[in-house]
Amino acid sequence: MNFLFGFFGDASRWSGPDGIPVRLLEHLEFSAAAFLIAALVAVPLGMLIGHTGRGALLVVVAANAARALPTLGLLVLVVLLAGVGTVLPVLIPLVVLAIPPILVNTYEGVRGVDADLRDAAYGMGLRGRQVLFRTLTPVALPLILLGLRLAAIQVVSTATVAAFVGLGGLGRFIIDGLATKTYESVIGGAVLVAGLALAVQFAFVLLDRVVVSPGVRQVR
């Protein structure tokens, strides 16, 4: 508790280029960029594969391969290849980390829509694309959002590693704190990351309320 008070109670922590607001913004920037790239790749891909049934193997392989990949190892590898100080080495591992949960849940969601429902949609005269966008996707939306949420939380937590390669973000408090043995900084940084993850979780709960049809939310 004292640690926390020392960290958050210190007015100088709240301003300047290494203050909390700046670090938080940096952290959000990396995270948002990585998350958006992953979502733009994985959501359409998952929808397409779930709808057509083609490429299902790709989902399985990608999911397993990516899960086995150590984020830190990948980071070091990319840094070696791309050099310290650029954003790319941070983005790549985060994107790679975020794709599997989105891809797998989107695919499962779309593929798992009741066969009778799919049948009814075609039977009414919807075309393939209309079936995907007007029936399968809205019904699969809770699962798609689950995948996005898992990815976002992982990205936000893992973006801490940006600090390892000389970039900003909340990870700086942890890395710098460790280096200077300022443990209140380490703990303060960790609390901020955890808080951010909670905020993301909360944001998705709200998003769910707004975009998921009550008809689907209840059935789950």
Place this chain on the structure above:
Amino acid sequence: MITFEGVTKRYPDGTVAVDDLDLEVPTGAITVFVGPSGCGKTTSLRMINRMIDATSGRITLHGRDVREIDPPTLRRGIGYVIQQAGLFPHRKIVDNVATVPYLLGWSKKKARTRAMELLELVGLDPGLAGRYPFQLSGGQQQRVGVARALAADPPVLLMDEPFSAVDPIVRASLQDELLRLQSELRKTIVFVTHDIDEAVKLGDTVAVLRVGGRLAQMAGPATLLTEPADDFVREFLGRDRGIRRLSFISAKEVRLRPAPSDLATDEAGRPLGWRTGDELAAYGTFDPESDSLRAALDAALLSANGVAVAVDEDGRVRGVAGRDAIDELLAEYAPPPAPSPAPSPPPSQGSGPAEEAPA
């Protein structure tokens, strides 16, 4: 009119679901495909709207080969109702019903207005329009399914066991509702069921299919019951064919006589019972205008003295009919005695399932 001309469906695994089917579905009437599970009813039905394409042969709709028509376009012109209703869970009831109008590019307002009309037509409270499917009972969902199929006023309706997932009481009311709707709308309806009672109740024509997708008999329900083409059909119709056939004979012609004085009535003229000493004994009623001979006979059997009470639509006594009066009519309609069998020759042997050599 819909015609099947030598239609065969062989699935990729070699199963012959429908074998060289020839039949005509008359316009403006209900044609029921009935038969045991797996006999190819669903396959036959789904070939009409091209949810399945025939392997060979031809299906025509209004004289056109369905294969010449782009499937989504074809389907928008054909109502389709399936067993579990298949409502879109994420859409409100009103939008579920308006599905095809939306697809056809109607304005939202016009489509919704139409949807509200249809909810009323199928006997649903318009207050349900804003609900989601999970908030409705199975029977209500099925009604919505029917409303959705009718929304763009297609001339043809395909129904695949639409009422088999609801309980018997709801099923009976949905059947009655369909008959009422049909008397107004005169659609060309193909109705699939495995329930022979449902088939004879709803069908203007009943096509009995045997396993392997071959037509065993096609006839009106009364004819089917009196003159089953072969043992398969006879067995499928089950017991009580004679009694059930009476459902198709109107009780109008039952000769009534004035109610005797031992029939107690209330001041409105509605029956209370047969006087026997101090007691009132059981009685049975039928309405000659709307009931069948089966109902009349049933009423006679229910009455303590074997005399059926004829009532009008308000339940007031119009007269009575003894068993003699009912027997008279029974004799008139009874099937001709002994040597009358099968007008259509029993199809070639083989009652076994379609075990054609796989390709």
